[in-house]
């Protein structure tokens with residue numbers, strides 16, 4: 046690049062139009078130094094460039110020019126890296142991978158996110174760029190964004206909507222090769238609308254945002270994409286059609302041919318229909334063939350363990366939007382509806398986008414280990430014969446983009462202590478052990494600075510709120526006495542969905558009052574969060590906390606800030622000493638806000654749900670409650686609240702104030718030591734670098750390979766469909782005809798005495814793998830199993846022994862070998878099996894072919 050001839054202005058433009066700036070706080074300081082007011086007001090570099098008078102003249106400053114030049118060359122170096130993680134590990138893998146999501150949290154100046162799901166997508170975009178993974182991201186441009194929240198003098202949430210002009214953001218219009226705005230037609234119910242798009246560069250990741258706000262559309266259609274999660278069901282389905290179907294149309298118009306697809310939540314799932322339509326047309330395929338082809342390189346990630354949180358549409362609404370398209374597929378409407386049907390109530394049916402997504406993808410995951418298990422259970426009906434613990438629903442635990450959520454003060458500290466190359470080591474656990482050697486005094490100094498910044502934001506924001514609510518000057522002035530850096534501050538901020546139980550700590554008000562008013566060991570709480578405009582109970586929680594915060598006994602000790610966004614989030618996760626997370630287990634699929642805390646030397650105090658259940662090691666923070674299930678919400682809430690008070694009073698506060706007796710104020714040495722443990726144990730494991738690497742290795746690379754195989758070999762699709770059809774036609778007749786053992790010292794279990802059982806008996810399957818087979822002791826067992834296969838080819842099934850070691854509880858499986866040709870449809874299988882200890886054993890048979898993504902994906906399984 047000809048850097049030397051570039052003017053400072055064009056360098057500034059480059060910096061402003063790549064969201065690389067959103068995780069490089071040095072760039073914020075630069076833009077703030079150009080125009081402090083505009084920056085403070087908007088935190089938007091494009092508006093700084095647009096709204097600074099005599100910009101060019103003000104750039105005539107050697108110091109500034111140098112700063113711009115330095116940052117610009119950092120950006121250029123970043124964009125031109127050749128030795129990325131992807132380049133090193135996947136040199137022969139071709140992309141790109143297309144990722145679809147309804148929301149993205151890149152920065153508060155682009156308010157197209159509502160909470161954790163969006164921030165996760167945004168962090169995914171950024172880590173993909175850091176790792177050099179070729180990805181394109183597709184979303185919607187919400188010109189009114191998500192709502193701006195006010196909390197009025199009665200504690201009521203008011204939902205206000207701003208107006209965001211794409212030309213005032215770090216976006217560029219998507220154009221055709223000739224440079225004209227790219228606009229395409231999209232069929233929506235009975236009409237055709239125009240759709241345009243804006244592009245955000247996020248490092249080297251491309252994020253495309255679709256937008257229906259085109260002058261040729263009707264007023265109503267122009268507003269379709271205006272509000273994130275706004276409007277009624279009709280608007281929602283329209284948005285999802287624009288996102289999914291429009292997204293595929295856009296990529297096609299741009300000549301982008303993704304090698305794999307990632308469906309982030311069911312919202313975006315309709316993209317598969319457009320892909321299927323294209324495959325049918327371009328490859329003269331049937332619907333079923335095209336569906337298999339399109340599924341072969343598609344991953345679906347589910348995020349919602351709350352059944353009601355899973356998107357579903359009524360059948361008439363589906364009919365209105367898809368009947369015509371499905372007719373063109375030459376399948377019956379019923380066949381299509383079956384791909385998404387969940388009979389929720391007996392007389393009412395919904396089309397579930399989660400069920401649909403499972404049916405049109407071949408890779409599936411939840412977002413933490415526990416959530417993976419919950420998702421296996423929730424969606425087990427998709428593979429009803431397979432024990433839920435073994436079904437294809439997998440998991441990858443969420444993470445956060447460290448450079449976005451780590452405060453600049455901490456980054457500077459790392460540069461001085463662990464070296465300036467730490468950004469290349471974010472997923473390297475061993476590297477981070479050396480952070481344990483950073484001196485306590487440096488950490489304390491850094492944390493005090495972060496806490497001061499948080500307190501100053503909290504006070505300023507609170508004063509603004511009080512002013513807007515016409516409070517007295519006395520009340521407003523009092524805010525300057527709220528919080529101080531010697532008081533333990535606990536943060537709680539996230540969406541106010543009721544399962545997150547924002548009001549849990551108020552369960553026993555007397556206990557809380559005693560804790561916050563203890564002059565020896567004071568503690569204060571800062572809350573913030575929006576409730577969805579239609580979530581009345583969530584809004585009630587806001588009102589309750591607001592009212593508590595006004596009680597004389599809690600004033601200044603319990604604070605609630607309005608309009609939670611990524612800016613408030615950054616301040617709270619970096620400034621708080623402790624991060625509180627008390628969802629009703631197991632409803633928090635992962636949670637990510639707590640992952641932003643250890644990297645800023647804070648500590649988590651959380652229910653053992655989602656990510657924290659994996660991360661908590663007894664030493665790096667605290668747990669609320671135990672890992673157990675409750676039959677009753679009230680008992681659960683009560684027990685968790687009591688445990689919260691107990692741990693706070695008996696463990697957390699004494700540790701924080703441990704050095705007070707020695708005359709030291711603020712956090713103790715032991716506290717700082719604990720924050721280091723928290724830092725070292727969490728930073729690499731819960732970063733999106735680790736997460737995106739996992740996605741690449743576990744899903745994207747295999748999906749790309751599968752997609753290639755299926756694309757280049759039409760026979761594979763036919764084999765898959767033929768096998769599935771044969772399994773379906775023969776499965777009810779399939780049964781075990783005999784099981785024998787021979788060999789030394791074999792105790793033949795009585796259950797196996799009878800070699801003949803009625804087929805019906807075997808149609809049962811266990812809800813989980815249990816091992817009712819009998820114990821036997823042997824050196825070598827020779828096992829013979831016969832199965833009646835009817836018309837099925839023996840290579841279409843696997844006969845397998847599931848063996849459980851009684852001492853260790855370890856389970857392993859051994860495939861049986863076919864002994865010879867079938868006899869009257871009976872296959873004879875055998876296994877020679879060494880067993881020195883007592884085992885329990887069962888046999889199963891399941892549908893198989895050589896090209897499955899998951900061994901049980903056909904779903905056919907029968908047990909002996």
Ligand SMILES: *Cc1c(COP(=O)(O)O)cnc(C)c1O
Pocket residue numbers: 159160161162164538539540609610611614615626635636637638639641
């Ligand atoms: C990180 C983040 C979240 C996620 O919070 P959870 O506690 O995981 O629900 C939500 N909103 C914002 C603005 C965030 O930055």
